[in-house]
Amino acid sequence: MNLRDQLASFKNFLSPLAPALPVVMGYLPIGFAYGVLAAAAGMDVFTATLMSLIVFAGSSQLMAVGLISQGLNPWAIIIATFIINLRHLLMSASLSPFLQKWKNREVMAFCAELTDETFGVHSLRFERGELNTSHALGINLICHLAWIAGSLAGVLAGGRIADVRPLGLDYALPAMFIALLILQIRGKTYAGVALAAGGLSMLFWIAGQTQWNVILAAVICAAIAAGVETWRKRPC
Amino acid sequence: MAQTTLLITILGMALVTYLPRLLPAWFLRARSLPPFLAAWLRYIPAAILSALLLPTLLVENGQLNLSGQNLYLWAALPSALVAWKRKSLFLTVLTGMAVVALIRLLAPGS
Helix, strand or coil, rough: CCCHHHHHHHHHHHHHHHHHHHHHHHHHHHHHHHHHHHHHHCCCCCHHHHHHHCCHHHHHHHHHHHHCCCCCCCHHHHHHHHHHHHHHHHHHHHHHHHHHHCCCHHHHHHCCCCHHEEEEEEHHHHCCCCCCCCHHHHHHHHHHHHHCCCCCCCHHHHCCCCCCCHHHHHHHHHHHHHHHHHHHCCCHHHHHHHHHHHHHHHHHCCCCCCHHHHHHHHHHHHHHHHHHHHHHCHHH | CCCHHHHHHHHHHHHHHHHHHHHHHHHHHHCCCCEEEEHHHHHHHHHHHHHHHHHHHHHHCCCCCCCCCHHHHHHHHHHHHHHHHHHHHHHHHHHHHHHHHHHHCCCCCC
């Protein structure tokens, strides 16, 4: 391999880094927070890291360590995890048209690391026609490694909690969602769907549906827009 | 919680998290979808991102915060502007973090 080929393959190897970077910046501090809470709940390095390795779902992991510290029974924790993470059904379905040519094992690996954040990144890239399988898997892997590294650092730090607030790191993920959402708005209908889903999600939250607000709002608002679109395009 | 119970809990959590992530992609990817379902899936990202984002901005410590003291809400304005103008995730994240860090520096306790 000559130097130019080597440089090209090195560049190809690094290309998932840039799209993964905003997620990494958010995952390190939140993973860290999870690790600190896991240590406080009495989990050791192995179990706390194992959860980040095989569950890899931030909000449900934070919820679980809370319930574990209260000594709640395993079924309650597993059922709560299931409900919190059901929203991934929608994300998996929404990315499915782009995975047609993938091998089964690639889909299995990809879906294992499908989080709110990686979903946002992939849905944007796939829409733009960036369909490279190894880049997509590379992005997921980097994000997952950041999550595991953050968790591990958090458990090891244990009681010596460093405050991430002065750096504004707690705002990394909200800011990323703002960008992901704005980049998704490709016309008036999309803007309408986003406004309606955000508002409905808040209404459900205020009404006490703090677990179901996201799924319900997204399903309803996307269905209304799809209904209107299909009706307009109907053969007359 | 005993170590074995904890391990079983974590394995159970992994299973109930993985299946909803895998099954729709697994069963839908090889099919051509009816127009309504295809349109619905196209609107899902905008809908779900917005449904996730708004509570993140408006809920603070489990309470609705619509006041002028809501730091996350204020920081959303310059972040949204940068996202709109520059179309960059990275610049948006940097802007958001910088605004939040700056406000906390100037007004400690916020």
